[in-house]
Amino acid sequence: MIGYIVVGMAFGLLVQNIGLNFLWAGLISLTVYAGSMQFVMINFLSGAGSLIEVALVTFIVNMRHMFYGLTFLTRFKSMGKKKPYMVFALTDETYALLCSAKVPANVEPGLFYFLIALLNQIYWITGTLLGALFGSILSIDTTGIEFTMTALFAVICTEQWLSFPTRIPAIIGLICAVLSLNLFGATNMLIPAMFAIILLLTLLRPALEPKIRKLEEEEMEQCQL
Amino acid sequence: MPALNPLNLLMIIAVVSVVTIFTRALPFLFFAGNRQPSKYILYIGNILPPAVMAMLLLYSIRSATPLMYPYGLPEFISIAVVILLHVWKRNNLISILCGTLCYMVLVQVVFAS
Numbered sequence: 459m460i461g462y463i464v465v466g467m468a469f470g471l472l473v474q475n476i477g478l479n480f481l482w483a484g485l486i487s488l489t490v491y492a493g494s495m496q497f498v499m500i501n502f503l504s505g506a507g508s509l510i511e512v513a514l515v516t517f518i519v520n521m522r523h524m525f526y527g528l529t530f531l532t533r534f535k536s537m538g539k540k541k542p543y544m545v546f547a548l549t550d551e552t553y554a555l556l557c558s559a560k561v562p563a564n565v566e567p568g569l570f571y572f573l574i575a576l577l578n579q580i581y582w583i584t585g586t587l588l589g590a591l592f593g594s595i596l597s598i599d600t601t602g603i604e605f606t607m608t609a610l611f612a613v614i615c616t617e618q619w620l621s622f623p624t625r626i627p628a629i630i631g632l633i634c635a636v637l638s639l640n641l642f643g644a645t646n647m648l649i650p651a652m653f654a655i656i657l658l659l660t661l662l663r664p665a666l667e668p669k670i671r672k673l674e675e676e677e678m679e680q681c682q683l
Numbered sequence: 684m685p686a687l688n689p690l691n692l693l694m695i696i697a698v699v700s701v702v703t704i705f706t707r708a709l710p711f712l713f714f715a716g717n718r719q720p721s722k723y724i725l726y727i728g729n730i731l732p733p734a735v736m737a738m739l740l741l742y743s744i745r746s747a748t749p750l751m752y753p754y755g756l757p758e759f760i761s762i763a764v765v766i767l768l769h770v771w772k773r774n775n776l777i778s779i780l781c782g783t784l785c786y787m788v789l790v791q792v793v794f795a796s
Contacts, residue, residue, distance in 0.1 A: 464776050482692065489700040498739060502695050505687055509698055516702040519739070522732050523703070527710035528720070534711070548707045605761060605786035609779040611740040612765040616778075618733040620770070627730050631737030644745040648738075655734045656727065663726055670729050 466585020468606040474593030476504045487586040495519050497607045526553040537568040547575040624669040630658050757789035
């Protein structure tokens with residue numbers, strides 16, 4: 459919970475920092491609701507990239523979300539009118555909570571899941587608005603505050619470096635990004651880097667797939683009813 | 684001030700929102716029956732996140748100038764601070780907050796132009 463408010467605040471602060479007020483920040487957290495992607499998006503909102511690039515980058519960055527849905531195919535089926543919201547709100551955090559939370563005995567599971575998802579987004583939006591408002595009254599020199607984004611990505615990379623079954627994808631991602639930055643420049647680097655990453659990971663599939671097989675199995679087990 | 688007008692901004696938000704919803708709804712749209720996604724898609728989806736995050740980390744410091752003053756030092760030092768703190772404490776808040784403060788001090792005071 460605290461995590462969502464804090465990262466939400468960082469996001470609100472950064473939106474404020476590129477000259478957009480709390481209404482924009484709130485609108486994004488209401489309609490997009492995707493942690494890392496909202497941070498990447500700040501680059502687009504300050505003028506980097508075409509709409510095609512925006513769409514492609516969003517798809518690649520959020521591709522992992524399609525696996526969350528696979529886990530919940532049957533569980534969401536009986537949720538009626540709540541189902542569309544559950545699908546919309548299936549973020550990393552909500553997925554992890556839904557996997558680990560135990561439904562209390564006297565509560566209908568569907569309602570319980572729905573409230574978890576809804577509360578998570580309320581925390582996220584609250585954090586966003588607080589961050590944006592805080593940013594608007596802050597009178598200190600905020601030069602460099604955009605590093606919050608880099609720090610967030612560095613934290614996620616560190617976590618993955620320590621826990622992911624293989625470090626090869628992280629190394630490939632970094633090398634492709636460095637090459638692409640030098641070959642295509644700062645404004646055009648993302649798309650070539652993404653294609654190079656997917657190509658290399660595809661070529662290395664025979665070597666890498668056995669390494670992550672355990673991960674796939676664990677994922678399935680973790681979230682079984 | 685942002686270089687884009689409100690309509691541009693709304694279009695970007697709409698595209699990100701729709702594509703995000705699409706990635707979340709994909710399994711419910713296509714794999715609802717007994718159909719399973721192909722092994723290749725499963726593989727790419729599982730192996731991609733660390734590669735994408737590493738790419739985004741570099742993308743977020745793309746404006747650094749490693750060959751000119753301050754030689755990317757503020758970025759390099761601050762990222763090192765984040766990583767060390769995170770390996771030590773494993774606390775997102777501490778890592779992000781201290782890393783950002785470190786960077787702000789470096790660009791405002793130490794490497795001020």
